[in-house]
Amino acid sequence: MVVEEEAASDPPVEAETSSDQEAEVEELVEAEEVEAIDEALEASLEKSPRMWPDVDTERVVRHTREIEKIKAHFQEEVDFFDTTMVSEYAEEIFEYMENLEEDIMPNPDYMDGQNEINWSMRQTLVDWLLQVHLRWHMLPETLWIAINIVDRFLTRRVVSLVKLQLVGVTAMFIAAKYEEILAPSVDEFVFMTENGFKREEILKGERIVLQTLDFKISQYCSPYSWMRRISKADDYDLHTRTLGKFLAEVTLLDHRFLRCKPSLIAAVSMYSARKMLGGKWNDAFVYHSGFVAEHLEQGHQWICEKLLEESFKEQHVCQKYAHKKFLKASIYAIDWARTHQTGPSDDTKLRK
Template sequence: MDRTRTHDENSLHEYRKPTAAGGAPTKRVALGTVTNTASVATKAKVAISKPPQRITRQPLVAQNQNIPPLAAQTSTTSLVQPCPGSDDTVDEEVDTQTADVEPTQIEDDFYESDEEGPTQRFAVSESNPQALYPVVDKESMAELNRVATYFSTNNGVDLDENDDDTYDISMVAEYAEEIFTYMKELEVRFQPNPGYMDSQTEIHWAMRSILVDWLVQVHHRFSLLPETLFLTINYIDRFLTIKTVSLSKLQLVGAVALFVAAKYEEINCPSVQEIAYMVDNGYHVDEILKAERYMIDLLDFNLGWPGPMSFLRRTSKADDYDLETRTLAKYLLEVTIMEKTFVGAPPSWLAAAAHFLSRRMLNRGHWTDGHTYYSGYTEKQLLPAVMRIIQCCRDPLTHHKAIFEKYKDRKFKRASVYVQEWMDHEENNH
């Protein structure tokens, strides 16, 4: 039976269909045949760094269409500023065979009190002083309350008789508000510490960027769901929040995080042999399984982090699930996983910011009350994240090369190419 999901990723994801006799799913071969160890030894390994083939296709909108600038209140901010702190340079080579560092637990006094709100959980760090969070002020709260009151007096938009979702039992529209309220509680509970590099002795942010870039390529080769990628990054950041990791074990952490996330999200997930092959057999199968048990135990079996894709679908409801808007927003969302300033940011906020910027790039109009209601954020709250994403898109081949190459594919409507054209247009107009 083919996997289906309501409003699933703009129907762009290609799922693996059963082709064997009796309807049994065939074993997927993502990085070469790895079940037969004899054949693995003789088979040439697939180069993970091989970029997808460029396919000529028209961008999301016509090139001669007028592309609107950002909102007037952001016009004074240059769109060509570098993205500070996103790509730390390595001044000297680091020995990859360094011995393991003894584990250290983050001290309890590292956490701040909750007086500043649920998103201000961690102290300002030296390694990531520009970490971004949504600001909740009186003006924003008043706007959110006004929108909530307006929609509640209109019999509730989640049960609109003109909305197809009302009659789709899989959407459980009656419980939508409670579900997303609970998900926003979980995103705070499972929030990683954006300053965890302060406690790391052998790794730094540039190494994390290299790891994430590699994971994006592996994730794409396995044809996994977008949720799996975001969940993988969350596991890595949460693990590094409470555990000091040596450089020689960093790739193992990433591979195991992908392994666990795939088990949580996918129907057909990679085997442990494929994971071992993915890391060029740098770690044995037994070592990977042991690391898997250790990671799950360290995360206290809290694996159900609500990633940004669920919140993006929720916000897309205000656009009637517009295909191009959400495809472009997915690219902008993936850009955020490379950026250290977004490590502790709530996924609901990032999803709303990506959706906001996608609409602006596609000339879809302003941030309406419907978008505010479904996302839970006002335009003012989203602008800091929006401007940071724009800065990160300035030099995609340096900041997020694997993601840029991935979204050049026609399956994603060449979203990354369109963003680059939009950036060039903005640069020429400033």
């Protein structure tokens, strides 16, 4: 609070406020601040579509109060030697990333406007992209950007079934140019499709996709950026982070997570990993993620439902993380989900 200096002509004011009066003033100020937060939250919820289902305004306000209380008392240990987290600029960087999130969100119900494709076909395409991404040893961010491009393009364009794979390979081609040091050539992408499309078609598709998305590609930040920050809460535990990465990639197959921001997907994945490994979502995790456990429980149930699908073991993400290199994370997660199965979530039944 800025306090103006008293004018020279004004007599000095004696501080005669009693302790009871001070407490009353503090309660009044606190009440006004809470009211201001509530009004701001309600206004923001009315302006933008809710990113998470079944989270009413009352719960959002309650979560916000809890988070603000933790942030006010939590003492973060800043490691200035951890150059990967650039502690001097981390707060500003993540604030900037949060401002970009809604701008690159696809319409979670875009399939209603498609004529020939459905969510099952999207899952098949994503699974194929996971296979291509793994085979060509691309960076993790390349995969996330590619699938984000696919969903945003399908939000704005109606695509036939025969062109769906072309959209996927074109998205991966564009994403690789942004992230890879040595991006695969267009001829290599032709080979990936087993000559299903010519190089001219991929290059033409690149122009169409970029023009449709107004060349907004680099604004997307994958959940891994937030996972690095959340991992600080448990001193970057390898088991939690590896399992969290697997669960994050599982969300790529489930269209219900299209309504979730990357930061929320990161929090859900880390929350699920902690829960599966017997850890608690303590104040440190709330502070670094910005989400309380109650907000993340629905996403955890969705992930468990996906893990328990009969055909899930056939997905390439499951086969990828069943390798010893990834600590057999998929095998552990599926076994845990079977052991702790509580039934389908309220808003959707377990798909057979």
